[in-house]
Each structure stands twice: as C-alpha cells, then as structure tokens.
Amino acid sequence: xxxxSVRNLETYYGAIxxxxxxxxxxxxxxxxxxxxxxxxxxxxxxxxxxxLMDPEKGxxxxxxxxxxxxxxxxxxTKGISLVxxxxxxxxxxxxxxxxxxxxxxxxxxxxxxxxxxxxxxPVLRERRRQAAGFLSGGQQQMLAIGRGxxxxxxxxxxxxxxLGLSPLLTQEIFDIIARLNAEQGVTMLLVExxxxxxxxxxxxxxxxxxxxIVMSGPTERLKASDDIQEFYLGRT
Ligand code: ATP
Numbered sequence: 001x002x003x004x005s006v007r008n009l010e011t012y013y014g015a016i017x018x019x020x021x022x023x024x025x026x027x028x029x030x031x032x033x034x035x036x037x038x039x040x041x042x043x044x045x046x047x048x049x050x051x052l053m054d055p056e057k058g059x060x061x062x063x064x065x066x067x068x069x070x071x072x073x074x075x076x077t078k079g080i081s082l083v084x085x086x087x088x089x090x091x092x093x094x095x096x097x098x099x100x101x102x103x104x105x106x107x108x109x110x111x112x113x114x115x116x117x118x119x120x121x122p123v124l125r126e127r128r129r130q131a132a133g134f135l136s137g138g139q140q141q142m143l144a145i146g147r148g149x150x151x152x153x154x155x156x157x158x159x160x161x162x163l164g165l166s167p168l169l170t171q172e173i174f175d176i177i178a179r180l181n182a183e184q185g186v187t188m189l190l191v192e193x194x195x196x197x198x199x200x201x202x203x204x205x206x207x208x209x210x211x212x213i214v215m216s217g218p219t220e221r222l223k224a225s226d227d228i229q230e231f232y233l234g235r236t
Contacts, residue, residue, distance in 0.1 A: 001028045003187060004049070004080075004155060009058035009068075011041075011048045018044040019055070020211035026155065026204075031181050031188040033202035033219065035195050035232055041211040042191040043085055046157050049189075050082040051075040062155070077105045081148035085159035085191075087140045089147070091133030095124050098132050098143055102150030109150070116184075117146040120176055138169040145176070149186075156180075158190040162197065170194060174201050195232035199223050207232075 004026035011019040018041045026032050036042050047053045049060055051072040060068040067075055081102075089098050099117055103109040118125035121142040127135065132143055141161060148156055161177065162170040174197050180186050192198035199205060199219045207215040207228070215222065222228050 002026070003028045003063055004189065005059075005061045006045075006049065007059040007061075009045070009048060009060065010056045011044050011053055012056055013044075018211055019048065019058075021058070022208070022211070022213055024206055024213065024216070026187060026189055028154075028187055029181070029185060030204055031178070031190070031202040033198035033205045034189070034191045034208055035193075035198060035205060035228075036191075036208035038193075039210075040208040042208055043159055044211075045208070046082060046159050046189075046191060049075075049157065050080060052082075073105055076151050076153075079152075079154035081151045081153035081156045083144045083148045083156065083158045083161065085163060087144040089132040089135075089140050089143050092131055094129050095132055095135070095143055096128040099124070099128075099146055099150050102147030103152075105151060113150055113152070117149050120149075120180065121146050137164050138166075138173070141165065141169075141173055142176075145173070145180075149180070149184075153186060155187045155189060158188065160191055160193060162192060162194045170197060177201065195228070199228075199233075 002025055006022060006024045009019050009022040022045055034042050048055050051070050054069050059066060062078055099114060123139055124142060124146055161173050177188055178201055181188050199222060202219050205219045205222045206213050
C-alpha cells in the first residue's frame with residue numbers, strides 16, 4: 001500500500017528553485033533511499049514533506065490524505081517523524097529528557113516506549129541521566145533516531161544518518177534502521193551521501209540532481225546501472 005505520495009513538488013528559497021517538480025512514492029514497510037550530490041535538494045524534500053517548508057506547487061499525500069502546508073506538529077501527529085541532518089539534539093537536556101520531547105505530540109507516553117528505544121540503543125539507557133551534549137557523534141545519532149521513534153511514527157525520514165560517523169558506526173546505525181523496519185514495521189525514507197550503504201539497505205531508490213529526480217527503481221537495478229556505478233559507487 002502506498003503511504004506517501006509526493007507529486008510535482010516545487011519548493012523555493014526566495015528566488016532559488018530547490019525542487020523542480022519532484023515526484024516520489026513510498027509503500028508501507030519499505031526502506032526508500034534518496035541519493036544525490038550536495039545541494040541536489042534532498043534536505044529540502046524532507047523539510048517540505050515534514051511541513052518545515054511550504055511548497056509553491058505540488059502535492060504531498062500521506063495515507064491518502066493531503067498534508068502539504070499543514071503545521072509540522074500536525075504532520076508528526078499523523079505519523080511522520082523527521083530525524084534531521086546534524087541530529088539537533090538539545091545538548092543541555094539529559095538523554096531521557098530529549099527522548100521524552102520526541103513524544104511531545106502525544107497526550108500520554110506509555111512507560112514501555114522508553115524501554116523500546118533503550119532496547120534498540122542500550123547505550124542510551126546507560127547514559128539516560130547525562131546531558132546529551134556529552135554523547136559521541138554516533139550516540140547523538142542514536143538519540144536523534146530514538147527521539148523520532150518516541151512519536152510512534154509510521155514513516156520515519158532520516159536525513160544523512162551517516163554524516164560524520166566512522167564506517168563501523170555507520171554500519172551499526174544502518175543495521176538498527178533495518179531492524180526497526182523489520183521488527184517495528186516503521187517505513188523508512190532516507191537521504192544519504194553514502195550510496196553504498198543506502199543501496200544495500202533500501203529496496204527502492206531515487207536519484208535527485210539539481211532539484212529533479214533523474215533515476216529511480218529497485219535498488220538491485222540501480223546498483224547495476226553504469227551511471228550509478230560511475231557517479232555514486234565510484235567504480236570505473
Ligand atoms: P546537502 O547534502 O548539502 O544537505 P541537499 O541535497 O540536501 O544537500 P538542499 O540542502 O536541499 O540540498 O539544497 C538544495 C538547494 O537549495 C541548493 O542549491 C542550496 O544551495 C539551496 N539552499 C538550501 N538551503 C538554502 C537556504 N537556506 N537559502 C538559500 N538557498 C538554500
């Protein structure tokens with residue numbers, strides 16, 4: 001079942017047209033990756049879906065309902081969490097306070113929800129009373145994902161989860177993303193510069209260049225494409 005449908009989206013920064021008619025589809029249960037160079041428009045696409053930017057034209061439907069131009073907190077309530085680039089955890093709040101903030105749109109948070117996050121990220125339980133600013137980069141990424149989970153999303157959008165992480169930690173984060181997808185049924189839409197790991201983890205991929213989708217399809221097919229091999233996987 002299609003849960004996210006983006007149609008002909010056009011988003012601007014002043015006079016700069018960052019998205020030039022982008023259309024993507026995400027089916028329930030999938031992991032979808034968006035690849036693209038710096039400045040291609042990947043972050044803008046996620047921000048527009050999350051309601052942090054308003055599109056000039058186009059439509060965003062989630063679970064069959066139009067959501068473009070809704071306030072960001074309404075979009076969270078409908079079941080979409082964004083884990084932003086650079087994590088943006090609150091450095092002076094504790095790990096647990098950061099996690100609880102992820103549930104701000106919910107009236108009551110079952111105690112089990114924190115335990116669920118801690119079961120995927122045991123290091124966050126150990127550090128739950130420490131200020132988030134003292135966590136390592138990888139732990140902050142875990143906290144940002146954990147905070148996103150606290151909203152109990154159906155669709156989680158992750159902007160560059162591997163940014164600044166070692167290959168080992170990147171692998172660890174992507175393993176957890178795959179487990180959350182398989183075990184918790186969270187559909188994932190991720191933006192990633194690391195094309196190798198994105199194409200290994202996702203089932204469907206889109207390539208964004210200068211605000212336009214230039215290629216899309218099952219990742220197995222994308223991996224075999226000469227252009228993807230040359231420009232994104234660095235094979236000659
Ligand atoms: P990155 O990997 O660097 O985050 P991206 O693919 O996410 O790249 P966006 O951040 O969505 O790209 O940027 C798309 C385009 O919009 C780029 O040309 C960029 O220069 C421009 N842009 C992004 N943010 C702003 C801004 N705040 N003001 C003006 N132009 C912007």
